[in-house]
Amino acid sequence: MKAANKQLAEWDAELNQLHERNGDLGLKVQMLEQELKEARRDRGENRNSVPTIAEFPEPAETYNPPPC
Template structure:
């Protein structure tokens, strides 16, 4: 009878440890779920926020900068206008 009681006491202690561990894991899961919700909420806010608008120089200024750095460049003012239009629309 003493051996059975001892065994039951050991199992009870082991069961209590498992319950504590399970409770800790449940709490951790709950915290991670909350963190995931916050990250998803933040991600959606970033998706819906307005994209940054770049302020490009005038085509003539851009062409002058290009000619200053690459003297043999064959680009002209029309090319710079097209490049700026592409950048603004993408």
């Protein structure tokens, strides 16, 4: 009987450790999901604020500015 109780106590301790570790992993997953949501939101905001077409002066204007 003592051996069975000892085995049950060991399993109980191991189960508690697994619950603690899984709880920590669950919290980490939640944090990463929140971070991903924020990154996606920021990406959308950045995509809307950046012009899609860049306008550059003609090379001749850059190298040969008009006389003053």
